[in-house]
Amino acid sequence: MKYLADTAPILTLLICSSVLAATPTVVGSPATATQSHQHHADHQMQFDASGMVMNSNSTELPRGCTAISRDYTFEISAGTKFAARYPGTTYAMSEHEYTVDPCSRVTVTFINTDEVRHQWMVHGLPRYLYPQGMFHLEAAGGATQTGTFIVPSDDRTYLVHCDITQHMEKGMKGQLVVGSGSGDLWAVPGISGAFNNDDYPVTYGFLVLALAVTGGMLSTLWLLWR
Amino acid sequence: MSRRGWIGSIALVSALVCYPADWYPNSWRITIAHWLGPAGYRPLPPAVVISPDATATGAEAAEPACPPDPAAWREAKEIEGVAIRRSPNCVADDPFAVAAFVRGTNNVSLQTLLKSGLTPDAVVKGRDLDGDGDPDEIHIRLEVVELNGGSPEAQLPVTQFAIAPGITPGFWVFAPKTTGMATENFESNNARAILRLPSPAIRVEQGDRVQITLENAHYLPHTIHFHGVDHPFLDANGEGNDGVPITSENPVLPGRARTYEMQPRQPGTMFYHCHVQPHVHVMMGLQGMFIVEENRPDNWVQTLNIGAGHVRAPSVASRESFDREYDLHYLDIDLELNQLIQQHNDPRVINEWLHQRYNVTQATADMFTLNGRSFPYTFRESLIITRPDERIKLRIANGGMNPVALHTHGHKTTITHYDGVEAQPAARITRDVVWIATAQRLDLELETTNDGLHSYGSGVWLLHDHQGRGITNDGIGPGGNVSAIVYEEYLGEDGWPKTFGMKWNRFFDERYYRGAMSVFEDERFAPVESDGWRLLRLVGLFVALGVIAGIALSMLRQRLKTNR
Numbered sequence: 001m002k003y004l005a006d007t008a009p010i011l012t013l014l015i016c017s018s019v020l021a022a023t024p025t026v027v028g029s030p031a032t033a034t035q036s037h038q039h040h041a042d043h044q045m046q047f048d049a050s051g052m053v054m055n056s057n058s059t060e061l062p063r064g065c066t067a068i069s070r071d072y073t074f075e076i077s078a079g080t081k082f083a084a085r086y087p088g089t090t091y092a093m094s095e096h097e098y099t100v101d102p103c104s105r106v107t108v109t110f111i112n113t114d115e116v117r118h119q120w121m122v123h124g125l126p127r128y129l130y131p132q133g134m135f136h137l138e139a140a141g142g143a144t145q146t147g148t149f150i151v152p153s154d155d156r157t158y159l160v161h162c163d164i165t166q167h168m169e170k171g172m173k174g175q176l177v178v179g180s181g182s183g184d185l186w187a188v189p190g191i192s193g194a195f196n197n198d199d200y201p202v203t204y205g206f207l208v209l210a211l212a213v214t215g216g217m218l219s220t221l222w223l224l225w226r
Numbered sequence: 227m228s229r230r231g232w233i234g235s236i237a238l239v240s241a242l243v244c245y246p247a248d249w250y251p252n253s254w255r256i257t258i259a260h261w262l263g264p265a266g267y268r269p270l271p272p273a274v275v276i277s278p279d280a281t282a283t284g285a286e287a288a289e290p291a292c293p294p295d296p297a298a299w300r301e302a303k304e305i306e307g308v309a310i311r312r313s314p315n316c317v318a319d320d321p322f323a324v325a326a327f328v329r330g331t332n333n334v335s336l337q338t339l340l341k342s343g344l345t346p347d348a349v350v351k352g353r354d355l356d357g358d359g360d361p362d363e364i365h366i367r368l369e370v371v372e373l374n375g376g377s378p379e380a381q382l383p384v385t386q387f388a389i390a391p392g393i394t395p396g397f398w399v400f401a402p403k404t405t406g407m408a409t410e411n412f413e414s415n416n417a418r419a420i421l422r423l424p425s426p427a428i429r430v431e432q433g434d435r436v437q438i439t440l441e442n443a444h445y446l447p448h449t450i451h452f453h454g455v456d457h458p459f460l461d462a463n464g465e466g467n468d469g470v471p472i473t474s475e476n477p478v479l480p481g482r483a484r485t486y487e488m489q490p491r492q493p494g495t496m497f498y499h500c501h502v503q504p505h506v507h508v509m510m511g512l513q514g515m516f517i518v519e520e521n522r523p524d525n526w527v528q529t530l531n532i533g534a535g536h537v538r539a540p541s542v543a544s545r546e547s548f549d550r551e552y553d554l555h556y557l558d559i560d561l562e563l564n565q566l567i568q569q570h571n572d573p574r575v576i577n578e579w580l581h582q583r584y585n586v587t588q589a590t591a592d593m594f595t596l597n598g599r600s601f602p603y604t605f606r607e608s609l610i611i612t613r614p615d616e617r618i619k620l621r622i623a624n625g626g627m628n629p630v631a632l633h634t635h636g637h638k639t640t641i642t643h644y645d646g647v648e649a650q651p652a653a654r655i656t657r658d659v660v661w662i663a664t665a666q667r668l669d670l671e672l673e674t675t676n677d678g679l680h681s682y683g684s685g686v687w688l689l690h691d692h693q694g695r696g697i698t699n700d701g702i703g704p705g706g707n708v709s710a711i712v713y714e715e716y717l718g719e720d721g722w723p724k725t726f727g728m729k730w731n732r733f734f735d736e737r738y739y740r741g742a743m744s745v746f747e748d749e750r751f752a753p754v755e756s757d758g759w760r761l762l763r764l765v766g767l768f769v770a771l772g773v774i775a776g777i778a779l780s781m782l783r784q785r786l787k788t789n790r
Contacts, residue, residue: 186379
């Protein structure tokens with residue numbers, strides 16, 4: 001199992017599959033290509049040296065939605081400079097939690113302030129609408145990408161991360177809370193704690209613990225011999 | 227006698243009886259043996275047979291030796307006008323990536339690019355400066371990727387790359403600039419084929435204007451030093467170009483990028499590696515081969531060779547003189563170092579452990595890899611495959627902390643180049659053990675002419691470090707950098723050699739390298755189960771000792787009472 005399966009969203013995320021590497025047939029110019037996918041939705045895929053927008057969808061409603069409930073616009077910046085707020089991280093985002101209404105349309109503008117690639121990747125979306133269950137923005141160093149997707153009707157918390165190796169582990173993890181959500185994910189900077197913690201040093205630890213033991217012993221003796 | 231006395235005596239006698247006979251001094255044992263004669267027969271404890279075969283009980287079983295090749299990556303292909311040779315090994319490189327590396331990611335169709343998983347600017351090929359029909363402006367972008375790293379939530383290493391069954395030490399590698407997920411898919415924890423150890427072998431043509439951009443997507447600072455490659459100390463802008471933090475430049479910080487420039491005048495097999503805290507970073511995997519090919523007309527070289535190994539689109543000069551070409555990159559690994567990035571997650575803590583606490587002067591190598599894998603995985607992708615009467619170029623680099631004493635069974639090879647410099651024909655040495663120091667490169671010519679000198683004929687002939695440790699996985703053999711020279715008549719359809727020795731399934735069972743299985747198939751050598759009889763005696767001894775201690779304590783209590 002890839003991630004600690006503790007909360008419902010993680011379990012459901014495990015069901016979704018497949019890769020970018022297993023690419024469907026694509027026709028068109030390098031600037032913009034339409035995936036010849038058997039399902040509807042405007043699965044526009046943009047891909048060039050500035051990055052990629054995958055599975056953008058601004059019109060097709062997920063099952064259980066009768067209309068777009070609301071429009072949201074998020075401007076999310078990412079890079080090393082945002083990591084300063086969370087000690088022990090290297091990469092972070094301007095926001096790590098995005099709360100939206102069920103059946104709403106979410107437009108994300110993802111601004112990369114670093115000189116290396118970053119990603120804003122949502123997992124666990126319905127696969128009949130989003131191939132591989134993903135909505136994916138990838139911005140090359142210094143680039144900005146914008147994409148739109150429509151969230152399903154049920155209350156759930158979705159994983160948002162950067163899948164470049166160690167970027168999620170070192171801070172680039174967020175959660176998309178639809179409705180009231182389904183519980184926090186682990187290790188989201190500013191939101192939730194880690195399951196595996198490092199062994200941080202404890203100042204004067206030995207002395208403090210020795211005093212604590214002695215104190216406990218002396219007070220018990222005093223109580224019993226009084 | 228009091229009750230205490232009785233109990234004490236029984237306990238004392240029991241202790242003497244249960245005391246294991248072999249713990250008594252040998253002279254006593256001999257005397258007692260003279261009195262009592264031979265001991266009675268008891269059956270010795272039975273063996274535990276662990277089978278690598280799948281069982282109906284759902285027990286662990288070995289993985290298949292040769293995984294299937296559903297996308298037919300092994301076959302010869304023509305992609306984007308690039309003739310990509312058949313790679314007869316069981317596991318081959320992605321031919322679409324090979325095509326993109328030959329043509330340049332800026333010159334291939336979107337379809338090829340998407341199949342390769344590369345970004346459009348991963349390998350950009352520009353103008354033909356000398357008008358000889360091939361591009362001479364080459365811009366390569368490399369990212370720093372972590373394999374088998376730690377996680378604040380997962381219990382296993384993330385983005386896994388197993389170097390042998392069940393063995394996943396942490397690595398840092400330079401990797402071509404890719405797009406999308408780092409794993410095969412969201413359910414999988416395995417790294418994509420293009421993200422692997424060793425860092426790719428870089429190939430350029432003599433006289434090319436080469437730019438290499440390091441995009442440091444890692445959490446620690448890094449640089450690239452081009453070892454043996456002709457490059458200026460400062461670039462055209464007067465900035466450091468040697469990759470050395472103490473003399474030429476500040477390290478490239480996380481999230482930042484730097485471009486190195488060079489126009490190599492001399493051909494040869496060279497090297498590149500990170501020069502930040504090199505005693506740690508080089509050993510973590512930030513090192514690769516760098517090959518400068520001789521200038522020829524229409525010479526479209528394969529700019530990157532993922533995981534080194536078979537060169538599927540060799541240069542014009544290589545095709546002139548050789549039937550096949552292989553890049554062989556040797557690296558040994560101190561597990562104590564490479565596990566540190568899995569045991570900690572906070573970059574500040576990792577930095578302290580790697581650079582202040584880890585002591586390389588006390589390092590011992592535990593794993594020995596060829597092209598990023600140890601035996602038996604070396605047999606999947608790093609066999610030297612040949613036919614009789616061929617000439618094969620082997621470019622060898624040793625990136626490990628220890629030298630390699632490379633031995634070829636059934637063949638004597640000729641050393642043609644040392645550190646990229648050609649040896650005079652009269653000075654060339656033909657031998658069956660070549661000694662390769664740390665960071666050294668040797669070019670070998672392997673002739674498969676059956677003349678009793680260069681080759682002893684067809685077969686499956688081992689190719690390995692002849693130092694004992696080098697042929698083990700953390701001390702268990704066969705392992706390490708063992709590979710083989712295999713003649714095609716001895717190669718199966720799936721790329722697995724036809725061998726006549728032990729079954730392979732044993733070596734593809736991770737329990738083998740945990741030391742849980744015997745090294746022999748014959749059940750008579752299976753490891754022994756617990757000795758129940760000895761355990762019974764020891765329990766008897768310790769119960770008796772406990773009783774004696776209890777009696778002693780009760781006597782002490784009585785003494786204290788009477789004193790009061």
